[in-house]
Amino acid sequence: MIVRKVDEIEAQEMSEAQNATIKILIGEKEGALNFIMRYFCINPKGSTPYHSHDWEHEIFILKGKGVIRGENALYTVEAGSFAYIPPNEKHSFENPFDEPLEFLCIIPKW
Amino acid sequence: MIVRKVDEIEAQEMSEAQNATIKILIGEKEGALNFIMRYFCINPKGSTPYHSHDWEHEIFILKGKGVIRGENALYTVEAGSFAYIPPNEKHSFENPFDEPLEFLCIIPKW
Numbered sequence: 222m223i224v225r226k227v228d229e230i231e232a233q234e235m236s237e238a239q240n241a242t243i244k245i246l247i248g249e250k251e252g253a254l255n256f257i258m259r260y261f262c263i264n265p266k267g268s269t270p271y272h273s274h275d276w277e278h279e280i281f282i283l284k285g286k287g288v289i290r291g292e293n294a295l296y297t298v299e300a301g302s303f304a305y306i307p308p309n310e311k312h313s314f315e316n317p318f319d320e321p322l323e324f325l326c327i328i329p330k331w
Numbered sequence: 332m333i334v335r336k337v338d339e340i341e342a343q344e345m346s347e348a349q350n351a352t353i354k355i356l357i358g359e360k361e362g363a364l365n366f367i368m369r370y371f372c373i374n375p376k377g378s379t380p381y382h383s384h385d386w387e388h389e390i391f392i393l394k395g396k397g398v399i400r401g402e403n404a405l406y407t408v409e410a411g412s413f414a415y416i417p418p419n420e421k422h423s424f425e426n427p428f429d430e431p432l433e434f435l436c437i438i439p440k441w
Contacts, residue, residue: 222399222401222402222403222404222406222414222415222416222417222420222422223414223415224399224406224408224412224413224414225412225413225414226411226412226413227411227412227413228411246391246413247389247413247415251415252415252417253387253389253415254387254417254418254439255365255366255387255439256365256366256389256437256439258389258391258413258437277363277364277365279357279363279366279368279437281356281368281391281435283393289332289334291332292332293332294332296332296334298334301336301337301338302334302335302336302337303334303335303336303337303356303357303368304332304333304334304335305332305333305357305361305362305363306332307332307362307364308364310332312332325391325435327366327368327389327437329364329365329366
């Protein structure tokens, strides 16, 4: 069993996003078998690219407020919001607010 | 895309645990393909059974404090702690503290 705290994990700049960092919490190194737990921080005025891919996201918002842009709607989210983004649906995460948006984004391993 | 809030989801008593409830946030009904996002609340003096199974857990602590009992150690956890529990390792979640322990527990779908 591995037990850690988010604050112990180093954040990496996301080169493909604006003002955003990622931490891999539970990945291959930790022995993840089927899905990877990642921690995103989108700083104010930051965003991830509006894109799609053939795997799903399961999202849980931890802190702050933000917007998830989907193909058919914009969703304002905050701590306690969660989202399922199916494969091949275009999406981005945007932070037009004044405090960091922090969330978990879990993806399949393959 | 599905976007919801934890407060909208009904909690179910966990018959196999003490003073604990579960919400299925992202499951088969929501279209989950590979892994299921579940929300646990272990109330003060509550616990889940000390057991093992052949699938893994990926855990993220959201609120409160608690103890994860593993085969070789006890870990005190709080908001921002996360854990990887591999298949077949015995574990339980225990709350000897005074406020509810709330966490995400993600499991593979199969």
